[in-house]
Amino acid sequence: MNIQPLIEHFKNYLPLGDEEIGELEKRASIRKVKRRQLILSEGDVCNCYTFVIEGCFKMYKVDEEGKEHNLQFAIENGWIADLGSFYSEKPSELYIEAMENSVVIQLKKEDMLFFFTNYHKFDRNFRVLVENAFIEMQRRVLQNISSTAEERYLDFLEKHPKLFNRISNVQIASYIGVTPEFLSKIRKEITSK
Amino acid sequence: MNIQPLIEHFKNYLPLGDEEIGELEKRASIRKVKRRQLILSEGDVCNCYTFVIEGCFKMYKVDEEGKEHNLQFAIENGWIADLGSFYSEKPSELYIEAMENSVVIQLKKEDMLFFFTNYHKFDRNFRVLVENAFIEMQRRVLQNISSTAEERYLDFLEKHPKLFNRISNVQIASYIGVTPEFLSKIRKEITSK
DNA sequence: CGAAAATTTGACATGACTCAACTGGAGTGG
DNA sequence: CCACTCCAGTTGAGTCATGTCAAATTTTCG
Numbered sequence: 001m002n003i004q005p006l007i008e009h010f011k012n013y014l015p016l017g018d019e020e021i022g023e024l025e026k027r028a029s030i031r032k033v034k035r036r037q038l039i040l041s042e043g044d045v046c047n048c049y050t051f052v053i054e055g056c057f058k059m060y061k062v063d064e065e066g067k068e069h070n071l072q073f074a075i076e077n078g079w080i081a082d083l084g085s086f087y088s089e090k091p092s093e094l095y096i097e098a099m100e101n102s103v104v105i106q107l108k109k110e111d112m113l114f115f116f117t118n119y120h121k122f123d124r125n126f127r128v129l130v131e132n133a134f135i136e137m138q139r140r141v142l143q144n145i146s147s148t149a150e151e152r153y154l155d156f157l158e159k160h161p162k163l164f165n166r167i168s169n170v171q172i173a174s175y176i177g178v179t180p181e182f183l184s185k186i187r188k189e190i191t192s193k
Numbered sequence: 194m195n196i197q198p199l200i201e202h203f204k205n206y207l208p209l210g211d212e213e214i215g216e217l218e219k220r221a222s223i224r225k226v227k228r229r230q231l232i233l234s235e236g237d238v239c240n241c242y243t244f245v246i247e248g249c250f251k252m253y254k255v256d257e258e259g260k261e262h263n264l265q266f267a268i269e270n271g272w273i274a275d276l277g278s279f280y281s282e283k284p285s286e287l288y289i290e291a292m293e294n295s296v297v298i299q300l301k302k303e304d305m306l307f308f309f310t311n312y313h314k315f316d317r318n319f320r321v322l323v324e325n326a327f328i329e330m331q332r333r334v335l336q337n338i339s340s341t342a343e344e345r346y347l348d349f350l351e352k353h354p355k356l357f358n359r360i361s362n363v364q365i366a367s368y369i370g371v372t373p374e375f376l377s378k379i380r381k382e383i384t385s386k
Numbered sequence: 387c388g389a390a391a392a393t394t395t396g397a398c399a400t401g402a403c404t405c406a407a408c409t410g411g412a413g414t415g416g
Numbered sequence: 417c418c419a420c421t422c423c424a425g426t427t428g429a430g431t432c433a434t435g436t437c438a439a440a441t442t443t444t445c446g
Contacts, residue, residue, distance in 0.1 A: 145337065
């Protein structure tokens with residue numbers, strides 16, 4: 001197991017040179033994570049970026065009543081981190097949990113800063129990565145303030161075809177912001193059409 | 194009127210050097226925009242980044258029923274653009290409208306690409322800018338899927354103290370995703386406490 | 387000043403949640 | 417391989433949050 005998938009991933013942006021790859025090999029750590037294992041817990045500072053080689057993660061908040069609210073999923077070739085906590089170094093309100101047995105590459109904060117400082121390709125690549133994440137998050141806000149739960153569900157299926165047969169409806173419900181019971185009723189409604 | 198506010202703005206990040214400032218002076222265009230004037234309309238491609246020197250803007254979508262849904266506000270020293278349309282060069286679904294008589298600096302796409310390509314400080318600065326915008330947008334998604342309208346309203350007041358006495362409740366309602374009538378009832382409820 | 391927009395109010399409608407119960411499938415330990 | 421548990425999914429009844437529509441009033445701005 002090596003960091004090849006990450007190197008490939010960057011070929012979609014500004015591909016890395018040999019020197020950068022060398023540094024990445026030195027600094028990146030590969031880690032196996034079991035299903036249900038947490039890689040970030042509420043109260044901890046998020047001190048690394050995580051790149052998913054294999055498996056599936058969710059990032060969520062637990063409210064005062066103990067209910068989970070899914071903010072993001074990440075599968076193969078996706079990044080996941082609580083950027084707010086990562087940059088402010090304040091305790092996170094979020095959990096990141098493996099939904100399957102997974103393999104990830106992690107980059108610590110000091111390593112990220114090293115790469116940003118020394119190889120401006122990283123500034124470029126992460127600028128573009130974050131821009132894309134921002135655009136998607138903005139789409140989601142727009143949907144939340146302007147669409148019904150049924151529309152949000154149908155949009156989720158359309159926009160995340162790789163996820164909907166891989167995770168439970170409970171997880172999807174939590175992501176689109178409805179209760180599992182209500183999602184069940186929505187699904188019934190849709191099939192009866 | 195000159196681009197000084199923008200140069201000052203970048204001092205919060207990696208400050209620009211003389212050469213970069215020179216290029217910026219050559220390429221940036223300063224523009225006055227009257228209240229209610231649109232700087233982006235649905236169907237148009239968003240072809241510039243806009244930096245607000247003075248005034249206030251909203252970016253919103255109009256749904257099939259003609260209702261507006263506010264996605265973002267921008268005041269002094271803020272940026273506004275439909276990044277999705279900007280990078281994909283596809284027609285935007287959004288409007289950007291001045292809520293007051295305003296003054297802005299605009300950077301065309303080709304100029305942005307010029308700066309990104311030639312001065313990597315811009316990659317850095319916009320990476321950080323977009324990261325912060327992303328973190329805020331993520332907070333908002335989390336709130337939309339986990340809080341009541343009253344909580345979202347109170348949070349808006351807390352997080353945007355410079356806006357709430359500057360824009361109407363209709364605009365706030367549209368931003369937090371409720372009808373103006375319902376927001377009025379929320380406000381009544383709050384004052385009666 | 388006058389028109390347009392913002393705000394408030396009330397009656398009513400509907401979307402979405404809560405709670406409790408039931409079913410069925412997947413994983414686990416004996 | 418079976419018995420068991422746990423979790424996902426479904427259903428229904430009742431409730432609460434929020435939307436709709438219409439009207440009256442106030443404020444803002446040209």
